[in-house]
Amino acid sequence: MEVGFMLKRIFSILKKEEDFKIPELPESPPELSDEEKLEKHIKKLSGQFSLNLELVNKSLPHIKQSLQNAIASSSKDEEVTYTRLYTLLLGVWIECRLHKLIYEKGAFDESERKLIYTEKSIENRWYRALEVAFKKYRKISLDDELTNQNLGFTHFTIFNEMKNWIGEYIAPVATLRNKVAHGQWKFPFSNDTGNWLDSYNFKVNQDLISLYAKENYLTIECKFELVKLISVAINNMAVDAGKYETADFDGIQIKIQAKVDDLKSIDKAKYSNYKSHAQEGFKKKAASLKAKEQALIDKAKKEAREEIEKSFILTPR
Template identity: 30%
Template sequence: MVSTNFANYSPLYKQQCQNVKLIESAYDSIEKKVKEAIKTEDKNEEVVFTRLLSNITVIWMEASILKICYDNNYFTEEDILKIRESQSLEQRITSLINMAVCKRHNIPFTRKQLDTELKYTERARYKGLIQLIQEDFTESINIRNKIAHGQWKFAYSNGSNALDEIVTAKINSENIVGIQLKRNLFKNLMELIQHIAVDFDKYDSTFDVMYEKIEGYKHNKEGRNYKEYKNKLIESYKRGMVRKKESLSRSAV
């Protein structure tokens, strides 16, 4: 973020910072609950708190979008209302990117994508951001929407009373490892978008490094093994319990 005296920011930005901070605290608390459930091999609790962790991750994204809107008074009130009036969260984040890019390049704002309006390098970067939203963020939104509507075990098709087997499988395959990687991906994505709005020089100089990080998280999502992570937590917990019992036994002598 640009080095600016926090006191100079608008009340709305300061308020939204508090919203984001509270959500981040909630994420940390829920993540601890998931780990505790894994260690104690409480499968039901793990499922419950994993659903909540998945939900809070997308909630954080939604709150972060509004935080960027209020940051540094870059967007006018009319701009922000246009972004907030988008019908879906996916459209909201796309509108945020479009508006920020339009402002930076003095292009009249449009809700449509900017494929034909930008020079090659900027167009390639823009397409990369939009692709991330379409490939990674949209899926998380769909899962969050099902969870938010009480479809925690079985998800149903929109517009028909039928089981959506694809989304059901995705919901039930969610785990802490995948969610952690997605959260890191989203954090880097939001930082890039923030740089467009408030520090374009930094966006220009750090884009390649940050985008490589995001691609790394995407690759790790496929390669990082949840079962190994789970087994390590369980084994570590068991060893800790053994040491605790041994310590108590020695104290009792």
């Protein structure tokens, strides 16, 4: 009886053979081609370089504000400290911006990146990125040298001008960044790495001291804007070469030249005037805060005295 019951139980659970279906396994995703793998990796790199630049950008306002406060409050040592830190961040930002530029969507391909990254120094990589962008813009082979003939007089002149700007304004920033990063905030040395013979190798580099003396809040701010404009020009030529007109390029070149002129106009006298104005404003603000503080103290004293007089029924003298 029990066996029969169990058999019926089993048969009630089992279904007909045709009702059973082998579950379909999910299809494996198709293997990516080498080109697709590279594109995926480049997209990832682009996001990473963009995030690096974003984080550097977030640090800039804090150092900038600290430097402004040091200048306004006449704190000479703090002014030197934050000027060096701002110089360091400018150098860091210039390198981050170059990486992002090289990996902008549609800007450069792998062969062009190889030409740029083969260069060892930051300034030479900027040179190469500029050169490649002009070649893309005018559809010139990467193997050909840029000349007055293949680039045209106007663009060849502008190319050389921008190249000079990189050498004059970007290259020194990279040099100072290295010195600041190595702790040479007051006295930069010529022979501080490699080929060490003896202690006489350590010699103060007077040219770098002159560069330090010329670097201040106004020049650093101007260089940030200058490099941004140069980056936009290179990016537009590399990405939008097909629709980027000479007039468009002339417009941004005019902006760059204006910023260069601003930078050249920043001399010792101009910076001294800026400092004097900032310090005068700081003094006025401090005096105003002191006056408000004193007014609050006087008000509190008066109210306290009135309360005492009411409590003890005192008559003021």
